[in-house]
Amino acid sequence: MGSVVDAANKEATESAHINKKVTVVFVLGGPGSGKGTQCANIVKHFGYTHLSAGDLLRAEQNSGSENGAMIKNVIKEGRIVPSEVTVKLLQRAMEQSANDKFLIDGFPRNQENRAAQENRAAFESVIGIEPEFVLFFDCSEEEMQKRILNRNQGREDDNMETIRKRFRTYIESSLPVIEYYNSKGKVRKIDATKPVEEVFEAVKDVFAPLNDKVAY
Numbered sequence: 001m002g003s004v005v006d007a008a009n010k011e012a013t014e015s016a017h018i019n020k021k022v023t024v025v026f027v028l029g030g031p032g033s034g035k036g037t038q039c040a041n042i043v044k045h046f047g048y049t050h051l052s053a054g055d056l057l058r059a060e061q062n063s064g065s066e067n068g069a070m071i072k073n074v075i076k077e078g079r080i081v082p083s084e085v086t087v088k089l090l091q092r093a094m095e096q097s098a099n100d101k102f103l104i105d106g107f108p109r110n111q112e113n114r115a116a117q118e119n120r121a122a123f124e125s126v127i128g129i130e131p132e133f134v135l136f137f138d139c140s141e142e143e144m145q146k147r148i149l150n151r152n153q154g155r156e157d158d159n160m161e162t163i164r165k166r167f168r169t170y171i172e173s174s175l176p177v178i179e180y181y182n183s184k185g186k187v188r189k190i191d192a193t194k195p196v197e198e199v200f201e202a203v204k205d206v207f208a209p210l211n212d213k214v215a216y
């Protein structure tokens, strides 16, 4: 039976600095590891809303925002946009959604992202959510590079020069975040080098126990 402390912890997990209770899964992995592809499957089967930090930043860049030029340059250089920008975009998207279950894809991407989302006092608009778990798509660099170069979605960062920089950022800045969550027992690691359908079989095993929505 759950204790009062368990109940309080669950409340803390579910509450957020947005105006509703939400369940959040962070989806992490290297560039081209298949995060977006698998999130689309999870949305269909388990009723989550997919929020990609990269997609939100690209939309913000194209919206004529005052941050547009900065975002464009940071993405071209494969670096990480300051957390306050990304956190606000995520917060707004979560508030605007009618759903209460979110896949946050590509965030937190470095320790600064992580600190910003955890530290309720640092920013007025922090999310402050402890993830249910972190879904980690583990894929070889060779395979990720091949996938990105074949993606053909017109992304300005899908070129060899930026890909190299994105891989460096992933190793230097993103992997430590995954290691941090791993040390807290939060990481569910998936072998993402396999074909899409096989990867999703492994993903389903992670989500099925959590969800009452029947897969179809």
Ligand SMILES: Nc1ncnc2c1ncn2[C@@H]1O[C@H](COP(=O)(O)OP(=O)(O)OP(=O)(O)O)[C@@H](O)[C@H]1O
Pocket: 029, 030, 031, 032, 033, 034, 035, 036, 037, 038, 054, 147, 148, 150, 151, 152, 192, 193, 194, 195, 196, 197, 199
């Ligand atoms: N398991 C897979 N096997 C082969 N190709 C895949 C697999 N998963 C995704 N792809 C393809 O690889 C490319 C990258 O996938 P996707 O966009 O989902 O990756 P991502 O992790 O979201 O990348 P990014 O971090 O750059 O946004 C896409 O063209 C996608 O169709």
Ligand SMILES: Nc1ccn([C@@H]2O[C@H](COP(=O)(O)O)[C@@H](O)[C@H]2O)c(=O)n1
Pocket: 031, 032, 052, 053, 054, 055, 057, 074, 075, 076, 078, 079, 080, 081, 082, 086, 105, 106, 107, 108, 109, 113, 157, 166
């Ligand atoms: N938390 C994040 C996430 C992404 N970015 C920038 O966007 C680029 C593309 O992200 P994808 O997840 O779509 O690959 C990424 O390389 C970063 O430049 C970010 O700054 N912060």
Ligand SMILES: [Mg+2]
Pocket: 035, 036, 052, 054
């Ligand atoms: Mg993606």
